[in-house]
Amino acid sequence: MKEFGNKRTGMDLSSLGITEAKEILWNLTPAELVEAALQNGEGFLTDTGALMCDTGKFTGRSPKDRFVVRDENTQDSVWWGDVNIAFEPAKFDALYQKMVAHLSGCTLYVRDAYAGAHPEYRLNLRIVNTQAWHNLFCNNMFLRPSAKELETITPDFTIICAPEFEADPAVDGTRQANFAIINFSRKMILIGGTGYAGEMKKGIFSVLNYLLPHEKNTLSMHCSANVGKDGDTAIFFGLSGTGKTTLSADPERGLIGDDEHGWTKDSVFNFEGGCYAKVIDLTREKEPQIWDAIKFGAIVENTRFIEGTRTVDYTNKSVTENTRTAYPIYHIENAVEPSRAGIPKNIFFLTADAFGVLPPISRLNKCQAMYHFISGYTAKVAGTEVGVTEPQTTFSACFGAAFLPLHPTRYAEMLGKKMTENNVNVWLVNTGWTGGAYGTGSRMKLSYTRAMITAALNGALDEVSFVKHPVFGVEMPESCPHVPADILNPRNTWSDKEAYDHKANELARSFIKNFSKYADFANDEILAGAPEVAVEV
Numbered sequence: 001m002k003e004f005g006n007k008r009t010g011m012d013l014s015s016l017g018i019t020e021a022k023e024i025l026w027n028l029t030p031a032e033l034v035e036a037a038l039q040n041g042e043g044f045l046t047d048t049g050a051l052m053c054d055t056g057k058f059t060g061r062s063p064k065d066r067f068v069v070r071d072e073n074t075q076d077s078v079w080w081g082d083v084n085i086a087f088e089p090a091k092f093d094a095l096y097q098k099m100v101a102h103l104s105g106c107t108l109y110v111r112d113a114y115a116g117a118h119p120e121y122r123l124n125l126r127i128v129n130t131q132a133w134h135n136l137f138c139n140n141m142f143l144r145p146s147a148k149e150l151e152t153i154t155p156d157f158t159i160i161c162a163p164e165f166e167a168d169p170a171v172d173g174t175r176q177a178n179f180a181i182i183n184f185s186r187k188m189i190l191i192g193g194t195g196y197a198g199e200m201k202k203g204i205f206s207v208l209n210y211l212l213p214h215e216k217n218t219l220s221m222h223c224s225a226n227v228g229k230d231g232d233t234a235i236f237f238g239l240s241g242t243g244k245t246t247l248s249a250d251p252e253r254g255l256i257g258d259d260e261h262g263w264t265k266d267s268v269f270n271f272e273g274g275c276y277a278k279v280i281d282l283t284r285e286k287e288p289q290i291w292d293a294i295k296f297g298a299i300v301e302n303t304r305f306i307e308g309t310r311t312v313d314y315t316n317k318s319v320t321e322n323t324r325t326a327y328p329i330y331h332i333e334n335a336v337e338p339s340r341a342g343i344p345k346n347i348f349f350l351t352a353d354a355f356g357v358l359p360p361i362s363r364l365n366k367c368q369a370m371y372h373f374i375s376g377y378t379a380k381v382a383g384t385e386v387g388v389t390e391p392q393t394t395f396s397a398c399f400g401a402a403f404l405p406l407h408p409t410r411y412a413e414m415l416g417k418k419m420t421e422n423n424v425n426v427w428l429v430n431t432g433w434t435g436g437a438y439g440t441g442s443r444m445k446l447s448y449t450r451a452m453i454t455a456a457l458n459g460a461l462d463e464v465s466f467v468k469h470p471v472f473g474v475e476m477p478e479s480c481p482h483v484p485a486d487i488l489n490p491r492n493t494w495s496d497k498e499a500y501d502h503k504a505n506e507l508a509r510s511f512i513k514n515f516s517k518y519a520d521f522a523n524d525e526i527l528a529g530a531p532e533v534a535v536e537v
Contacts, residue, residue: 005110006150013110013128016158017097020104027111027150028132030139030297036109036132043133047310049296050325052303053133056163056195058178059302059320061202063402065175065194069183077214079407091173092183092190098172099190102165103128109135112153113142115204117339118269121216121262123208126155127200130162137197137299140326142204143273157187157207163195182206182405197301197326201276202403205260208271210405212262219263219414222400224248225256225270227341233268234457235261237399238350239378243431245277246446247350247453249289254336257329263344263418270339274328279303280321282314289332290325298327346425346456349399352432354379354391356441357504359490360483361452362428362474363466364529366419369426370412371529373398374518375511381438391438393507395514409521416525427456428474435493437503444487451482471504472531501534508533 001019003012005026013024028036034051037043043053067087068078078084109129116122125142129135138159145153166177178193180203189203205222212218225235226248233256238244245258257270258277277290279300284291294300294312302319303312314323329335349372351358364372376396397408404411419426431449435441455461466475467489479485486492494500508531515522515530 006147007110007112008151008153013108016128016160017100018103018108018128021108022105024108024110028109028135030136033109033132033136033139034296037136040132042131044305045310046294046300046305046312048294050294050298050300051133051136052300052305052312054195054302054319055197058194058196060196060322061198061402062178062180062194062196065178065180066199066402067174067179067181068405069181069185071185073185078210078405083401084405087181088173089183089185092181092186095167095172095174095179095181096188096190099160099162099165099192102162103130103160106130106162111135111138111142112145112150112155113138113273114145115142115208115271116262116269117143117271118262118264118267121212121218121264121269123204123211124153124156125159125204126157127159127161130164131195133299134161134163134197134200136297137326138200140274140297140299140328141201141272141276144328157189157204159189159191159200159203161191161200163193165192167192184210198276198324201272205271206403206405208260208262209403213406213410213414219411219418220271221261221263222259222398222403223261224258225261225268225341225344226250226253227256227336228253228457231342232346232457233341233344234346234348235268235344236348236350237373237376238348239376239394239396239399240278241380242350242352242378243446243449244350245290246287247348247431247449249287251334254334254341255329255332256336256339256341267340267342268344270329272329273339274326275332276324276326279314279323279325280317292333293327293331294325295331298325298331300325343422344424346427348453348456349373349426349428351378351428351430353377353430353507354381354432354438355503355507356433356435356437356494357490357500357507358428358430358432358472359469359474359476360430360434360444360448360487361456361461361480362469362472362476363461364426364428364474366416367525367529368472368474369419369529370416370526371515372428373415374408374412374522374526375515376401377511379432393510393514397518407521408518409523409526412526413523425456429453430490434487434490436495441493448483448487452480455480455483471508471534505533
C-alpha cells in the first residue's frame with residue numbers, strides 16, 4: 001500500500017480497519033486534487049479555472065435516507081422521527097465492515113480538517129474519500145489546519161464517503177441503496193450511494209447541532225453572519241429564496257460566514273472554512289462576490305458549458321436547479337479570518353411572505369422571537385417547485401429542521417436566554433409581497449429592504465415610534481429612512497382592507513397549526529409569542 005502527502009508521523013488508517021487500499025493520498029493541495037480529478041475523469045476545467053463536476057443521480061441531499069444510530073447515548077436525547085430516523089447499531093457495524101472491504105484496492109484521498117473557528121469549540125475531522133473532487137470540496141468547506149497542526153492532529157469525528165458503494169436495503173437496513181448515517185458513539189459518518197458532496201457538509205453540521213447545545217451549552221445556528229467596522233455583529237436566518245445570501249453580503253461589512261455558526265458566551269464563530277452557494281442564474285451584477293470567487297480551487301456542481309466554450313452557462317437547468325459552487329472563504333475579499341466576531345447586536349429572520357401579510361420589517365420581543373424561530377416561515381410561489389401553482393406556506397424549525405438532532409424547543413430556549421443576557425434586537429423582515437398576495441401585489445423592492453436593514457443596524461430605528469400588528473403582535477416602525485412610510489404597515493398597502501384582515505388571520509392559523517406539533521414541548525414564554533386569530537363573523 002503506497003502512501004503520499006502531508007500527515008502526522010506514524011499515522012495511518014488502520015484504526016478504521018483500512019489496511020489494504022491501493023494507495024492513500026494525504027492532505028493533497030488544491031492543485032494536486034484538481035490534477036487528480038481531471039486525470040480520473042471526474043470533471044472539467046472552466047475558463048475561470050474552477051473545476052466543474054457532476055454529482056450523479058442525486059443533485060441534492062436525500063433527507064429520507066439520512067439516519068442516526070440509536071443507542072444508549074442517543075436514545076433519550078435525539079429528536080426521533082422523520083428528521084432523525086433511527087438506525088440499529090448492529091446494522092451500522094455490519095455496513096461499516098462492508099464499506100471497509102469495498103475500500104480495499106481503492107485509491108483513497110484523506111483530509112485532516114476541522115469545524116469551528118473558535119479554538120474552544122473546534123471539532124477535528126478526518127475525511128476519507130474515493131473521489132478527488134470530493135476531497136477538494138472538503139478542503140474548501142471545512143477549516144484548514146496549518147502544516148504544523150497536521151503534525152499533531154487527532155480526529156474527533158470521521159467521514160467515510162464512497163459514492164460508488166451501494167447498500168442492499170434488504171440486508172443493511174437502509175431505505176434504498178444510498179445512505180448517510182451518523183453514529184455519535186463511534187464518532188463517524190458513513191456516506192454511500194450518492195455523489196452529492198453536500199451530504200458531508202450537512203452531516204458535520206448535524207453533528208455540531210447535537211454536540212454544541214447538548215455538551216457545550218452553545219447555540220448552533222443555520223444562518224449567515226457579518227460584522228461592521230465598529231465590531232457590531234449581525235446574523236441572518238432565512239430559508240431558500242428569502243435573500244439570506246444577498247442581504248448578508250455587504251461590501252461595507254466583513255463576512256463571518258454564509259451558512260453555519262455557533263454563539264458562545266463571548267462570540268459568534270463560523271463552523272466552516274468556505275461557502276456553498278447556489279449559482280442558478282448567477283450574474284456578476286447580482287452576486288459580484290460569488291461570481292469573483294469562482295476561480296481556480298473552486299468547484300461548480302451540475303452546471304453546463306455554453307456550447308463550444310469552457311464558459312459556464314449559469315442559466316442552464318438541464319441537470320438541476322440546485323446548481324452550486326464551493327469555494328474557500330478566502331476567495332471572498334471582505335471575509336473575516338479567523339471567522340469569528342463578537343456577540344450579535346441584531347438578528348434578522350428573513351421571510352418571503354407570498355401572501356402580502358407580514359410587515360416589511362418588524363421588531364420581535366423575546367416570546368415572539370422564540371416562536372418565530374421555531375416556526376421558520378417562508379412561502380413558495382408558483383414555479384419554484386414542480387406542482388406549486390399558487391403560494392404555499394413553508395415552515396422549517398429553526399430555519400433548518402433537517403439538521404436538528406435535538407428538539408427545536410431546545411434551540412429556541414437557548415436563543416431566548418441569549419436575548420435576555422445580551423439585549424439583542426430581533427427583526428422579522430419580509431422580502432416577499434406587498435399590496436396584496438402573489439399575483440396581485442408586488443415584490444418588495446430590494447433597495448427598500450436594504451435600507452430597512454441598514455436602519456436597524458445603525459440604530460436609526462431606535463429613534464422612531466412603533467405600532468403593533470393586530471394579529472401577529474409584532475412592532476412595526478411608523479417611519480424609516482429612505483423607505484416610504486405607507487409601505488411599513490402592510491394593511492395600508494391593500495386596497496381591500498377586509499381582504500387583508502382575512503388573509504392575515506388565515507396565515508396566523510397556518511402558523512398555529514404548524515406549531516401544534518411542538519406545543520407539548522414548548523414553555524409558556526414560547527407559547528406567548530403566537531399570533532392571535534380574530535373570530536371572523
